[in-house]
Amino acid sequence: MAYKLGLIGHPIEHSLSPWIHQQFMDVANIDGEYKLYEGDHAKLPEVIQQLRDHRIDGFNVTVPYKQVIIDYIDELDPAAKALGAVNTVVNQNGTWKGYSTDGEGYVRSMKEQFPSLLNEASSVLILGAGGAARGIYRAFIQQNVKRIDIANRSEQRANGLLELRQDPTVSTVLTLQQAESQLNEYDLIIQTTSVGMKPNTDEQIIRLDHLHPDTIVSDIVYQPITTALLKDAKQRGAKIHHGHAMLLYQAQLAFEKWTGTNLDVGHLVDELERKLRG
Numbered sequence: 001m002a003y004k005l006g007l008i009g010h011p012i013e014h015s016l017s018p019w020i021h022q023q024f025m026d027v028a029n030i031d032g033e034y035k036l037y038e039g040d041h042a043k044l045p046e047v048i049q050q051l052r053d054h055r056i057d058g059f060n061v062t063v064p065y066k067q068v069i070i071d072y073i074d075e076l077d078p079a080a081k082a083l084g085a086v087n088t089v090v091n092q093n094g095t096w097k098g099y100s101t102d103g104e105g106y107v108r109s110m111k112e113q114f115p116s117l118l119n120e121a122s123s124v125l126i127l128g129a130g131g132a133a134r135g136i137y138r139a140f141i142q143q144n145v146k147r148i149d150i151a152n153r154s155e156q157r158a159n160g161l162l163e164l165r166q167d168p169t170v171s172t173v174l175t176l177q178q179a180e181s182q183l184n185e186y187d188l189i190i191q192t193t194s195v196g197m198k199p200n201t202d203e204q205i206i207r208l209d210h211l212h213p214d215t216i217v218s219d220i221v222y223q224p225i226t227t228a229l230l231k232d233a234k235q236r237g238a239k240i241h242h243g244h245a246m247l248l249y250q251a252q253l254a255f256e257k258w259t260g261t262n263l264d265v266g267h268l269v270d271e272l273e274r275k276l277r278g
């Protein structure tokens with residue numbers, strides 16, 4: 001059977017998802033297509049109808065539809081429900097089930113590169129409190145790490161993430177300045193904001209003067225591949241984790257849900273990097 005897969009969002013013409021899923025299909029020897037269903041807000045009901053008529057097996061959802069898609073979904077998995085956002089939809093005999101694979105994909109990518117990093121003694125700092133940070137925060141809460149603090153420009157937004165945790169002692173909300181001064185307390189620092197995303201920018205969300213060289217610094221921005229923050233961390237002797245790894249592993253999870261195939265995708269991290277470098 002040939003799988004009918006795709007992506008909805010706007011704009012998506014430069015999306016790497018068709019390339020990534022084609023690699024997966026090739027590796028798994030699975031026949032199928034992954035098409036882009038582009039449409040602005042006004043076109044969403046029409047695009048949804050197109051997917052239903054096409055009897056799509058599954059699709060990804062990206063900006064700006066991750067929340068609004070919930071109106072069209074029949075069932076939500078616990079992560080999607082808690083986050084109020086869906087990035088993967090599976091069609092089970094006409095019933096659309098919504099998932100959020102970003103946070104779990106991030107954790108998978110981290111475990112793949114640093115297998116012994118995450119345990120009940122790990123201390124993690126998240127920079128940012130937007131949609132991406134929410135998914136990652138929830139996934140780390142599920143990992144039972146010792147501590148997961150949040151530093152954000154807006155304190156109110158950071159406080160909003162705390163509803164996702166049960167143990168009140170696991171997280172402290174910090175200002176970006178407080179985070180800067182206590183960076184040496186963390187095993188892992190994750191940058192989740194758009195700061196650093198512009199081409200040729202040297203902007204970084206915090207200074208790394210207090211970084212301990214054993215700390216891993218991760219940036220979910222994948223264009224540029226190595227942000228100013230990651231370059232700085234590397235120069236200070238820290239290990240780094242790139243955003244494109246998360247992109248690959250959230251896709252791996254979606255592919256698993258659609259096809260039931262659990263693929264080893266480690267070798268594609270470098271290929272994706274080459275693709276991004278153009």
Ligand code: ATR
Binds near residue numbers: 131195
């Ligand atoms: P996403 O869904 O991709 O995470 P978002 O929901 O728009 O994007 O969240 C953006 C995040 O980047 C927020 O944490 C935002 O901080 P505020 O909550 O204070 O707005 C952060 N952000 C964006 N630009 C920033 C900047 N110049 N300096 C610091 N934080 C910034």
